[in-house]
Amino acid sequence: MSDLSGRTALVTGxxxxxxxxxxxxxxxxxxxxxVHGRDPHRGAEVVTEIARTGGRARFVAxxxxxxxxxxxxxxxxxxVDILVNNAGIYAFTSTPDTSAQSFDxxxxxxxxxxxxxxxxxxxxxxxxxxxxxxxxxxxAATSAAPVGAAYGASKAAxxxxxxxxxxxxxxxxxxxxxVSPGPVxxxxxxxxxxxxxEILGQANLRxxxxxxxxxxxxxxxxxxxxSSYINGTVVVxxxxxxxxxxx
Numbered sequence: 001m002s003d004l005s006g007r008t009a010l011v012t013g014x015x016x017x018x019x020x021x022x023x024x025x026x027x028x029x030x031x032x033x034x035v036h037g038r039d040p041h042r043g044a045e046v047v048t049e050i051a052r053t054g055g056r057a058r059f060v061a062x063x064x065x066x067x068x069x070x071x072x073x074x075x076x077x078x079x080v081d082i083l084v085n086n087a088g089i090y091a092f093t094s095t096p097d098t099s100a101q102s103f104d105x106x107x108x109x110x111x112x113x114x115x116x117x118x119x120x121x122x123x124x125x126x127x128x129x130x131x132x133x134x135x136x137x138x139x140a141a142t143s144a145a146p147v148g149a150a151y152g153a154s155k156a157a158x159x160x161x162x163x164x165x166x167x168x169x170x171x172x173x174x175x176x177x178x179v180s181p182g183p184v185x186x187x188x189x190x191x192x193x194x195x196x197x198e199i200l201g202q203a204n205l206r207x208x209x210x211x212x213x214x215x216x217x218x219x220x221x222x223x224x225x226x227s228s229y230i231n232g233t234v235v236v237x238x239x240x241x242x243x244x245x246x247x
Protein backbone atom coordinates (compact mmCIF):
# COMPACT_ATOMS: atom_id res chain seq x y z
CA MET A 1 0.00 0.00 0.00
CA SER A 2 1.28 3.46 -0.91
CA ASP A 3 2.34 5.74 1.92
CA LEU A 4 1.31 9.35 1.33
CA SER A 5 2.01 10.51 4.87
CA GLY A 6 3.15 14.11 5.06
CA ARG A 7 1.40 15.08 1.82
CA THR A 8 -1.64 17.31 1.52
CA ALA A 9 -4.23 16.61 -1.17
CA LEU A 10 -7.06 18.77 -2.48
CA VAL A 11 -9.89 16.84 -4.14
CA THR A 12 -12.64 18.81 -5.83
CA GLY A 13 -16.14 17.37 -5.91
CA UNK A 14 -15.16 15.07 -3.04
CA UNK A 15 -18.54 14.69 -1.34
CA UNK A 16 -19.92 12.06 -3.73
CA UNK A 17 -19.06 9.58 -6.45
CA UNK A 18 -15.52 9.31 -7.77
CA UNK A 19 -14.27 12.30 -5.77
CA UNK A 20 -15.48 10.82 -2.50
CA UNK A 21 -13.81 7.49 -3.29
CA UNK A 22 -10.57 9.31 -4.12
CA UNK A 23 -10.67 11.32 -0.89
CA UNK A 24 -11.25 8.21 1.22
CA UNK A 25 -8.43 6.29 -0.44
CA UNK A 26 -5.97 9.18 -0.22
CA UNK A 27 -6.72 9.53 3.49
CA UNK A 28 -6.37 5.77 4.01
CA UNK A 29 -2.86 6.04 2.62
CA UNK A 30 -1.91 8.81 5.04
CA UNK A 31 -2.55 12.02 3.10
CA UNK A 32 -4.10 15.06 4.75
CA UNK A 33 -7.16 15.62 2.56
CA UNK A 34 -8.91 18.89 1.77
CA VAL A 35 -12.43 17.81 0.86
CA HIS A 36 -14.12 20.25 -1.51
CA GLY A 37 -17.82 20.44 -2.26
CA ARG A 38 -20.80 22.76 -2.09
CA ASP A 39 -22.83 21.05 0.64
CA PRO A 40 -21.34 21.44 4.15
CA HIS A 41 -23.49 18.59 5.46
CA ARG A 42 -22.18 16.10 2.91
CA GLY A 43 -18.69 17.49 3.39
CA ALA A 44 -18.92 16.88 7.13
CA GLU A 45 -20.02 13.30 6.48
CA VAL A 46 -16.91 12.60 4.40
CA VAL A 47 -14.61 14.25 6.94
CA THR A 48 -16.23 12.24 9.74
CA GLU A 49 -15.86 8.99 7.82
CA ILE A 50 -12.18 9.70 7.22
CA ALA A 51 -11.62 10.58 10.89
CA ARG A 52 -13.42 7.41 11.99
CA THR A 53 -10.77 5.34 10.22
CA GLY A 54 -7.87 7.35 11.64
CA GLY A 55 -7.36 9.72 8.72
CA ARG A 56 -7.13 13.50 8.59
CA ALA A 57 -9.40 15.74 6.53
CA ARG A 58 -11.14 19.09 6.49
CA PHE A 59 -13.91 20.49 4.34
CA VAL A 60 -13.80 23.67 2.25
CA ALA A 61 -16.94 24.83 0.45
CA UNK A 62 -16.75 26.64 -2.88
CA UNK A 63 -18.97 27.27 -5.89
CA UNK A 64 -16.72 26.50 -8.84
CA UNK A 65 -18.81 28.65 -11.18
CA UNK A 66 -17.48 31.67 -9.27
CA UNK A 67 -13.84 32.46 -10.12
CA UNK A 68 -13.40 34.33 -6.84
CA UNK A 69 -14.55 31.31 -4.86
CA UNK A 70 -12.14 29.09 -6.79
CA UNK A 71 -9.32 31.45 -5.82
CA UNK A 72 -10.47 31.33 -2.20
CA UNK A 73 -10.54 27.53 -2.31
CA UNK A 74 -6.92 27.51 -3.46
CA UNK A 75 -5.96 29.95 -0.71
CA UNK A 76 -7.71 27.92 2.00
CA UNK A 77 -6.21 24.66 0.75
CA UNK A 78 -2.73 26.17 1.16
CA UNK A 79 0.39 24.30 0.09
CA VAL A 80 -0.83 21.09 -1.50
CA ASP A 81 1.25 18.26 -2.88
CA ILE A 82 -1.61 16.56 -4.69
CA LEU A 83 -4.42 18.17 -6.67
CA VAL A 84 -7.26 16.07 -8.05
CA ASN A 85 -9.54 18.06 -10.34
CA ASN A 86 -12.57 15.82 -10.17
CA ALA A 87 -15.62 18.10 -9.87
CA GLY A 88 -17.74 18.23 -12.96
CA ILE A 89 -21.25 18.54 -14.35
CA TYR A 90 -22.83 16.86 -17.34
CA ALA A 91 -26.00 17.46 -19.30
CA PHE A 92 -26.58 15.11 -22.19
CA THR A 93 -28.63 17.46 -24.33
CA SER A 94 -28.52 18.21 -28.04
CA THR A 95 -26.82 21.38 -29.21
CA PRO A 96 -30.12 23.25 -29.90
CA ASP A 97 -31.36 22.25 -26.44
CA THR A 98 -28.21 23.45 -24.67
CA SER A 99 -28.63 27.01 -23.46
CA ALA A 100 -25.83 29.55 -23.30
CA GLN A 101 -26.09 29.40 -19.52
CA SER A 102 -25.67 25.61 -19.54
CA PHE A 103 -22.69 25.81 -21.90
CA ASP A 104 -21.01 28.45 -19.75
CA UNK A 105 -21.63 26.40 -16.62
CA UNK A 106 -19.97 23.35 -18.17
CA UNK A 107 -16.92 25.39 -19.10
CA UNK A 108 -16.75 27.18 -15.75
CA UNK A 109 -16.84 24.03 -13.63
CA UNK A 110 -15.25 21.43 -15.90
CA UNK A 111 -12.53 23.54 -17.53
CA UNK A 112 -12.01 26.96 -15.96
CA UNK A 113 -11.96 25.80 -12.33
CA UNK A 114 -9.15 23.27 -12.96
CA UNK A 115 -7.29 25.94 -14.95
CA UNK A 116 -7.50 28.43 -12.09
CA UNK A 117 -6.58 25.86 -9.43
CA UNK A 118 -3.53 24.69 -11.35
CA UNK A 119 -2.52 28.31 -11.92
CA UNK A 120 -2.79 28.99 -8.20
CA UNK A 121 -1.29 25.78 -6.79
CA UNK A 122 1.18 24.34 -9.32
CA UNK A 123 3.76 27.15 -8.89
CA UNK A 124 4.05 26.25 -5.20
CA UNK A 125 4.55 22.60 -6.10
CA UNK A 126 7.22 23.59 -8.61
CA UNK A 127 9.00 25.73 -6.03
CA UNK A 128 9.10 22.77 -3.64
CA UNK A 129 10.24 20.48 -6.45
CA UNK A 130 7.44 17.95 -6.13
CA UNK A 131 3.76 17.60 -6.91
CA UNK A 132 1.14 15.51 -8.66
CA UNK A 133 -1.97 16.72 -10.44
CA UNK A 134 -4.66 14.40 -11.78
CA UNK A 135 -7.53 15.64 -13.91
CA UNK A 136 -10.62 13.44 -14.13
CA UNK A 137 -11.86 13.75 -17.71
CA UNK A 138 -14.24 11.45 -19.59
CA UNK A 139 -14.36 9.19 -22.60
CA ALA A 140 -16.84 11.79 -23.91
CA ALA A 141 -13.76 13.92 -24.60
CA THR A 142 -12.70 11.62 -27.43
CA SER A 143 -15.87 9.73 -28.43
CA ALA A 144 -18.34 11.81 -30.40
CA ALA A 145 -22.03 11.44 -29.57
CA PRO A 146 -25.24 13.09 -30.83
CA VAL A 147 -25.85 14.61 -27.38
CA GLY A 148 -23.64 16.13 -24.70
CA ALA A 149 -21.39 18.17 -27.00
CA ALA A 150 -20.84 20.88 -24.38
CA TYR A 151 -19.79 18.29 -21.80
CA GLY A 152 -17.48 16.50 -24.23
CA ALA A 153 -15.89 19.76 -25.36
CA SER A 154 -15.25 20.89 -21.78
CA LYS A 155 -13.52 17.59 -21.00
CA ALA A 156 -11.56 17.55 -24.27
CA ALA A 157 -10.16 20.93 -23.28
CA UNK A 158 -9.03 19.46 -19.95
CA UNK A 159 -7.18 16.68 -21.75
CA UNK A 160 -5.27 19.24 -23.81
CA UNK A 161 -4.58 21.25 -20.67
CA UNK A 162 -3.26 18.10 -19.01
CA UNK A 163 -0.61 17.73 -21.70
CA UNK A 164 0.14 21.46 -21.69
CA UNK A 165 0.61 21.58 -17.92
CA UNK A 166 2.84 18.51 -18.03
CA UNK A 167 5.20 20.37 -20.34
CA UNK A 168 4.89 23.60 -18.36
CA UNK A 169 5.61 22.19 -14.90
CA UNK A 170 7.20 18.80 -15.53
CA UNK A 171 10.81 20.00 -15.46
CA UNK A 172 10.20 21.39 -11.96
CA UNK A 173 9.08 18.02 -10.60
CA UNK A 174 5.32 18.40 -11.03
CA UNK A 175 3.62 15.57 -12.87
CA UNK A 176 0.24 16.18 -14.53
CA UNK A 177 -1.86 13.29 -15.76
CA UNK A 178 -5.49 12.45 -16.33
CA VAL A 179 -7.88 9.55 -16.01
CA SER A 180 -10.71 9.16 -18.49
CA PRO A 181 -13.52 7.02 -17.07
CA GLY A 182 -16.19 5.32 -19.07
CA PRO A 183 -19.65 4.81 -17.54
CA VAL A 184 -19.38 4.74 -13.73
CA UNK A 185 -22.15 3.94 -11.30
CA UNK A 186 -22.68 6.98 -9.07
CA UNK A 187 -25.73 8.68 -7.62
CA UNK A 188 -25.33 11.40 -10.24
CA UNK A 189 -25.15 9.12 -13.27
CA UNK A 190 -28.02 6.97 -12.03
CA UNK A 191 -30.12 10.09 -11.49
CA UNK A 192 -29.25 11.40 -14.95
CA UNK A 193 -29.33 8.20 -16.99
CA UNK A 194 -31.36 5.74 -14.95
CA UNK A 195 -31.12 2.19 -16.28
CA UNK A 196 -29.21 3.48 -19.31
CA UNK A 197 -26.08 3.48 -17.15
CA GLU A 198 -26.16 -0.32 -17.06
CA ILE A 199 -26.92 -0.47 -20.79
CA LEU A 200 -23.87 1.68 -21.54
CA GLY A 201 -21.74 -0.64 -19.43
CA GLN A 202 -22.80 -3.66 -21.45
CA ALA A 203 -21.14 -2.14 -24.51
CA ASN A 204 -17.59 -2.47 -23.19
CA LEU A 205 -15.38 -5.55 -23.00
CA ARG A 206 -16.01 -6.03 -19.27
CA UNK A 207 -19.74 -5.93 -19.91
CA UNK A 208 -20.49 -3.68 -16.96
CA UNK A 209 -20.22 -0.14 -15.61
CA UNK A 210 -17.35 0.84 -13.37
CA UNK A 211 -17.38 1.56 -9.66
CA UNK A 212 -16.00 4.84 -8.22
CA UNK A 213 -13.39 2.89 -6.25
CA UNK A 214 -11.96 1.45 -9.47
CA UNK A 215 -11.36 4.94 -10.87
CA UNK A 216 -9.98 6.07 -7.52
CA UNK A 217 -7.36 3.32 -7.70
CA UNK A 218 -6.11 4.75 -11.00
CA UNK A 219 -5.93 8.23 -9.47
CA UNK A 220 -4.00 6.81 -6.49
CA UNK A 221 -1.47 5.23 -8.83
CA UNK A 222 -0.99 8.45 -10.76
CA UNK A 223 -0.28 10.55 -7.64
CA UNK A 224 2.02 7.95 -6.12
CA UNK A 225 5.79 7.70 -6.66
CA UNK A 226 5.21 4.34 -8.37
CA SER A 227 4.13 6.32 -11.45
CA SER A 228 7.12 8.68 -11.30
CA TYR A 229 7.91 8.24 -15.01
CA ILE A 230 4.36 8.95 -16.18
CA ASN A 231 3.64 12.54 -17.16
CA GLY A 232 1.27 14.15 -19.63
CA THR A 233 -0.76 10.97 -20.05
CA VAL A 234 -4.51 10.34 -19.89
CA VAL A 235 -5.27 6.83 -18.68
CA VAL A 236 -8.48 5.45 -20.16
CA UNK A 237 -10.49 3.39 -17.67
CA UNK A 238 -13.59 2.35 -19.59
CA UNK A 239 -13.65 -1.43 -19.45
CA UNK A 240 -12.19 -1.73 -22.94
CA UNK A 241 -13.74 -0.71 -26.25
CA UNK A 242 -15.15 -3.29 -28.57
CA UNK A 243 -13.54 -3.33 -32.01
CA UNK A 244 -15.79 -2.60 -34.95
CA UNK A 245 -16.08 -5.65 -37.19
CA UNK A 246 -15.83 -5.06 -40.96
CA UNK A 247 -19.20 -5.12 -42.62
